[in-house]
Amino acid sequence: MSYWLIKTEPSSWSWQDQKRQKTTAWDGVRNYQASNNLKAMSIGDLCFFYHSVSDKKIMGIVEVTKLYSPDPSDETGRFGMVDVTYKEPFLNPISLETIKHHPMLQHLALVRQSRLSVMPIDSDSWDIILNLSQRD
Structure with missing residues (x-):
């Protein structure tokens, strides 16, 4: 099993959205290094779900449940996506500042x-x- 961190702007897709919908396509990635990381994911890999921009916190864990496939929102056909499923929240989300100071x-x-x-x-x-x- 491998571990990852995936970022999202909470105004576009939040931890609450993920919790409510359970499984979603992790699409919209348009950076080659990030895309290569998506390609390297396996079913069962775990990802930290990170709120970027305003919150800058790891909110919880999602699991990769579908392998890399073409991203229909990419008209160029160069980029893809994986599916992730809600797994568990953090009792105390971890801030970027905490990570930077560790x-x-x-x-x-x-x-x-x-x-x-x-x-x-x-x-x-x-x-x-x-x-x-300090999760359960």
Whole structure:
């Protein structure tokens, strides 16, 4: 299993939207590096669901439930999408500031490539972030 972080602007698609709909296509990605990360995902991989722009917090976890396929919203045919399904919320969403100030998380793309919308998370960092969230 691999771990990822996927970003969304809450005004476009929020954690509450994800919770209500359960499963959605993670479409609209138009960056080649982010797209390659979507291609690398496997069914059962877990993703942190991150609110970008205003909130800048990891809200919870979603699971990849459908492999990379063409994104019908991309008229060029270059980009694709995966499906993700709501898995669990964080009791305490983790802010970008908390991540930036944690000495063991400085290497994350979230800190170093702040504009990347889909990024891998190593298993040690995944565990640290889970512990920070104090989830059930």
